[in-house]
Amino acid sequence: MIGGFTLLPGLDNPLLWILGVPLGSAGFLAVLKDWRAATWINVLASAITFASSLLLINVRPEPTRLLFIDDFNVYLVVLTAFVGLTTSVFSAAYIARESEAQRLSDLHLRFYHSMYQAFLFTMLLALCANNTGVMWVAVEAATLTTVLMVSLYRTREAIEAAWKYFILCSVGIGLALFGTTLVYLAAQPVMGDGADAMAWTLMIKQAHRFQPDLLNLAFVFVLVGYGTKVGLAPLHAWLPDAHAEGPTPISAVLSGLLLNVALYALLRFKMVIAANGATLTPGPLLIVMGLSSLFLSAFMLYRRGDIKRLFAYSSIEHMGVITFAFGMGGAVANFAGLLHMTMHSLTKSAIFFAVGIISQNLGTKRIAAIKGLTQSHPVLGWGFVLAVLAIAGLPPMGVFMSEFLVLSSTFARQPLLAIPLAIGLLLAFGALVARLQSMAFGEPPPHAHAHGKAGPLSAALALTPLWVHMLLVLVAGLYLPKELVAWFQHVARFLG
Amino acid sequence: MGAQLSYDIAHLIGATVLMAGFSLLYQRRLFAVLNTFAFQALALAAAAAWQAHIQHAPHLYVTAAIALIFKAVIVPIALHWLVEQLGIHRNVETAMSIGWTMMAGVALVALSILLVLPVTANATALTRESLALAMSVVLLGLLMMITRRNAVTQVVGFMALENGLILAAVSAKGMPLVVEISVAFSVLVAMTLFGIFFFRIRERFDTLDLADLETHRGDRQ
Numbered sequence: 238m239i240g241g242f243t244l245l246p247g248l249d250n251p252l253l254w255i256l257g258v259p260l261g262s263a264g265f266l267a268v269l270k271d272w273r274a275a276t277w278i279n280v281l282a283s284a285i286t287f288a289s290s291l292l293l294i295n296v297r298p299e300p301t302r303l304l305f306i307d308d309f310n311v312y313l314v315v316l317t318a319f320v321g322l323t324t325s326v327f328s329a330a331y332i333a334r335e336s337e338a339q340r341l342s343d344l345h346l347r348f349y350h351s352m353y354q355a356f357l358f359t360m361l362l363a364l365c366a367n368n369t370g371v372m373w374v375a376v377e378a379a380t381l382t383t384v385l386m387v388s389l390y391r392t393r394e395a396i397e398a399a400w401k402y403f404i405l406c407s408v409g410i411g412l413a414l415f416g417t418t419l420v421y422l423a424a425q426p427v428m429g430d431g432a433d434a435m436a437w438t439l440m441i442k443q444a445h446r447f448q449p450d451l452l453n454l455a456f457v458f459v460l461v462g463y464g465t466k467v468g469l470a471p472l473h474a475w476l477p478d479a480h481a482e483g484p485t486p487i488s489a490v491l492s493g494l495l496l497n498v499a500l501y502a503l504l505r506f507k508m509v510i511a512a513n514g515a516t517l518t519p520g521p522l523l524i525v526m527g528l529s530s531l532f533l534s535a536f537m538l539y540r541r542g543d544i545k546r547l548f549a550y551s552s553i554e555h556m557g558v559i560t561f562a563f564g565m566g567g568a569v570a571n572f573a574g575l576l577h578m579t580m581h582s583l584t585k586s587a588i589f590f591a592v593g594i595i596s597q598n599l600g601t602k603r604i605a606a607i608k609g610l611t612q613s614h615p616v617l618g619w620g621f622v623l624a625v626l627a628i629a630g631l632p633p634m635g636v637f638m639s640e641f642l643v644l645s646s647t648f649a650r651q652p653l654l655a656i657p658l659a660i661g662l663l664l665a666f667g668a669l670v671a672r673l674q675s676m677a678f679g680e681p682p683p684h685a686h687a688h689g690k691a692g693p694l695s696a697a698l699a700l701t702p703l704w705v706h707m708l709l710v711l712v713a714g715l716y717l718p719k720e721l722v723a724w725f726q727h728v729a730r731f732l733g
Numbered sequence: 734m735g736a737q738l739s740y741d742i743a744h745l746i747g748a749t750v751l752m753a754g755f756s757l758l759y760q761r762r763l764f765a766v767l768n769t770f771a772f773q774a775l776a777l778a779a780a781a782a783w784q785a786h787i788q789h790a791p792h793l794y795v796t797a798a799i800a801l802i803f804k805a806v807i808v809p810i811a812l813h814w815l816v817e818q819l820g821i822h823r824n825v826e827t828a829m830s831i832g833w834t835m836m837a838g839v840a841l842v843a844l845s846i847l848l849v850l851p852v853t854a855n856a857t858a859l860t861r862e863s864l865a866l867a868m869s870v871v872l873l874g875l876l877m878m879i880t881r882r883n884a885v886t887q888v889v890g891f892m893a894l895e896n897g898l899i900l901a902a903v904s905a906k907g908m909p910l911v912v913e914i915s916v917a918f919s920v921l922v923a924m925t926l927f928g929i930f931f932f933r934i935r936e937r938f939d940t941l942d943l944a945d946l947e948t949h950r951g952d953r954q
Contacts, residue, residue: 370910374917381924404887407921408878411894414914415871418901421908422853422860430907450852 250298252306252365254289255314258282259358267351272336272343275350276329282354283318283325286361290318300438305367307438309728313501314364316579320493320586321357323702327590328353328486330699334597335484345389349484356382356490360498369417369435372502373410376466379498380406383491387483398478405475406466413462413502419455420509423447437505444512452509452516459506460522466499468553469560470530480549481602485593488545492552493586497578500556504563504732511566511733523564524654530557531661538668544595544602547672548588551628554665555581561658562643563732565650571729573642576717580635580710584627587706591621594699599682604672609681620703622677627710629669630662635713739787740862743904746783747866749776750900751842754873754893758838759831763816763885767809770889774804777896784903793903795912800899803919804892816885829880841872863904870897892922 262282269275293311300306306314332349335341341349359382363375380403388399417435424434427446433439440447461472468476480488507519534554541547559581562574594617595610596602610618627634640662648655753773760766778801785793827834845868853861874894878887895918902911 368910370908370914374910374913377917377921381921384924400884404878404891407891408875408894411871411891411898414898415868415901418898418905418908419864422864422905425906425908432909434907435909448852450854454848454852 251289251292251296252298252304255286255293255318255361256304256358256365258285258289259354259361263351263354263358266354267347269347269350270343272332272346272350275347276332279350279353280322280325280329283322283357286357287315287318287322290315300367300436302432302436303368303371304365305436305438306365308724309504309732310364310501312575312579312724312728313497314361316582317357317360317364317494317498320490320582321360323705324486324489324493324586324590325353327489327593327699327702328484330695331484331486331593331597333695338597340390341484349386349389352382352386353486356386360494363498364501367436367438368432369420369437372505373414373417376413376463376499376502377410379495380410380466383479383483383487383495386487387479389484389487390482392482395482398475398482402475402479405472409462409465409472411462412458412465416455416458416460416462416506419451419458420506423451423455437509440509441512444509445514447509447513449513449515452513456506456510456516456519456522459503460519460526463499463503463506464526467496467503467556467560468530469526469556470533470553473530473533473553476553477546477549480552481543481545485545485589485596488549489586489589489593492549492589493582496552496556497582500559500563500578507563508731508733520564520566523560527557527559527561527564528654528657528661530554531561531658531665535661535664535668538665538672541672542604544592544604544607544676545589547604548585548592548628551588551665551669552581552585554661555585555628558640558643558658558662562646565643565647565654566733567646567650568726568729569642569646569649571732572725573639573646575725575728576713577636577639577643580639580713581628583706583710584624584634584636587624587703587710588621588628590699590703590706591617591624595621604676606682607676609679610677612678613681616700617703618677620700620707622673623707623711624703625669625673625677627707629666629673631666633711633714635710638714743780743783743787744862744866746776746780747863747900747904750780750896751866751869751873754870754897755835755838757877757889757893758834758873758880761831763883764813766886766889767812767816770892771805771809773893773896774800774808777900778805780900781903788906790907792912796899796903796915799912799915799919800896804896804922808892808922812885812889827880828882834876834880837876838873841876842869845869845872857906860904860906864901867897867901867904870894870900873897888922895922 259282262278266275266278269278293306293314297306332346336346356379359375359379363372363379366372366375384399384403387402388395421434424440424447427443428434428439465472480491510516510519530553534550534557537550538547541550555577559574559577562570562577595607598614599607601607610621612618627636630637630640644655644658647658750773753769753776757766757769757773760769778797781793781797781800785791785797846865849865849868850861853864871894874890874897877890877893881887881890899915902908902914
């Protein structure tokens, strides 16, 4: 015990399991030779992690110097563990076919599974960290593990993408560290030396006494730093490459989860800044970056030829919308931002699941070569249609609801800002629907089955996560449970 | 020893790190870049050790040791070896002329002093000026990454940037996790070196894997 805090959680604490299981299985999978067993251990470990994360909803462990759980991060922990689980199920089917096609060697597969769990561990650690330094180290480690996975195929494109990702995000998180140091310096005269001045739970209570100028400077660095990792324009250059070249399950977790984690880090700092009062308001900065991401990606969506790149740009678009929402601030916009984070994670990972199967079935990622999916592969094709319509923001899906909330709250408070937002959303909508038409309908190409079909078990494994996600998004669009609404409202209020 | 002398020595060492950052900008030969970087790492090790001494923070000696052993010795030697192996030790291409690069560098240092000094009015003198120096080193590292096109010099630029970050972290009195952070960076750098090695080797031998490349070429535009 140090000043009323224990350092690490005990055995009965779910946090220990949430972090311990992925870390332990990462080590175990690194030495396990049989890749078929590894795919199942990967699923099992993710399932245990998800089950333990569910415990957090009712049991809140006491915050320690290093780890804490509050209303804000618990939903991201549950979401991360859930998508981690569904992606591991999808990955089991995906990897089996990649191995059959001999695109990945056994050694690469062992490495892949170990890194998958290590990546889950780093994301969960970043979300649970009560210490700005620990959070930073976790985000940095997440970068490392994903760089290694993006370069997994060892093609020139993959290695180039990994290199670009690596250099840009390393510089980004380097600047974030400088910002973190500055926040510590702002806190240190008030909170004293040591870990207290880096703990979120303690900082937020004293933030009004921090030196505002130092916080302002710090926020610029944190915004540029973690903003790079969120993929906000103009710092997004690494994102399409990294999403396009890695294995598809990794694209799903990169897009669905890692971007959220980086945004979470940014929002925590925003909360400290907002609690001060004498600082600049971070809102306008976030709004400008959000809108520019939205517009850039909305135009880029029209001219993409590669299906994974298309949806990578769509991730930039949605991160822009979410950042915009949090920039607007206030109870409704924050609520919409939280909801949109959830909906985007679920929908985008579902899309990448579909894209993974499509590219395996057709043997191509070129949009021009993908036609008539609903005819050649009905279950997959319609799932894909549903997912793309959802991400484009068509009612009654959950994404529509959150986008509508962002738009209406903007209209209520800053009507002029609602115009560019609406135009950007419409542009992106048009691009996605136009692309979807050519891919989903029409005559399938004659060689649609040339690359073989997956076995029935494998096909079911690959498709189940897609449909589960879509079902959740659909339900969320039609009906949100009262408890969830109350919870999000509560978080939205203290987000400032 | 008086506090004033402690500060002066800390600032002298910090300024040495900054000067090394400047001279990185105008080195034309790759080996000279590596030697200058080794010198900068040496100065950083001295800065960390001095901070450990005056702050009575023994864990900073570990940071100093990492800077000394890993950055000032192992990394430069590994890069020397790599550059020789790959036969790329010709002059370094720059995207901007040396003169303009230096001007930009001076402007960045002025910018960081103008930014940091006013906002740290309440901090101790030790932190204030070290922070200004550290931010200058960070920005100069960034400038180097922008103006150099070679992968090796980009990595050196990144490591110079990182030296600035470590300098800031050791100067922030009582900041925890500095050791962990410098370890995390070392892993990152080691992976980067591995990455360049891999990247360059592939470039030279990629006919070996043509079959592998063929299957994927269709996937891109």
